Amino acid sequence: MKLGNMSVPGDCEQISPILSAVGNKWTVLVILILSEGPKRYNQMRREIESISQRMLTVTLRGLERDGLVWRRVRAERNPPQVEYGLTDLGRTLIAPLFALCHWSALNVDLIGANQRRYDAATGAAEAEEAALPPR
Amino acid sequence: MKLGNMSVPGDCEQISPILSAVGNKWTVLVILILSEGPKRYNQMRREIESISQRMLTVTLRGLERDGLVWRRVRAERNPPQVEYGLTDLGRTLIAPLFALCHWSALNVDLIGANQRRYDAATGAAEAEEAALPPR
């Protein structure tokens, strides 16, 4: 099962930290919404909605540190504005990330069904545990 | 910055759980080594090496639950053998995962340099903090 000559240089293990950083929930979401163009802080907050402002800040700092996102401050204006956007490097991440998102969207239902089937087949205990409706 | 008509159906937010599950360190590694073909338990353990046997088991269970990996027991043989392999669904994940790995491998050095530059420019404090030898 080789995919052409796409074998990754070096061991896949050494790039795990990057995958962890890049593959986590918030990072993916932030990069994807920034793929539409530069945004301001609270604009992003409103668009993601489920994110806390702490996680948004932390995520943006991390991405800025990695050189995937730039940050521009408009202090002279009132109210002060801060814009974020993808760098060239960050933009190269869009395609692979989109591919993953696409795959997820395609298979989310199938996977859900698989999980339910698995749970029903193996652990009735866990099923009950997840089915507590009161409260 | 639209990538053709690749816009993902439904909000990207709803597929976050899948991305989290699929994008995490161990899941990626396991799928990638299984992309070479079916493997036995300890065989995988030896190949990944940095993984604890607990995390290997947990990861495999999760992948099996999602229907990405199958599991086959050879109890009649001694010593007992258990084989794992990718399902058809699991195999469809290889390409996007490879793309991500490829990107990571390409940019790991650049990102590392960016991080060092960022740390040097902003937080001398953090640099000292990371270099505390006493204790």
Next chain:
DNA sequence: CTGAATCCGCAGGGATACTG
């Protein structure tokens, strides 16, 4: 508006020991 700082609960995940 755009954060930084603090508190804190909880789950992820490592190490170790035990079982069939």
Next chain:
DNA sequence: CAGTATCCCTGCGGATTCAG
């Protein structure tokens, strides 16, 4: 060999508060 069970600790991440 192929796990399961237990302990335990770290860090993610939410809520809240304060500041420029």
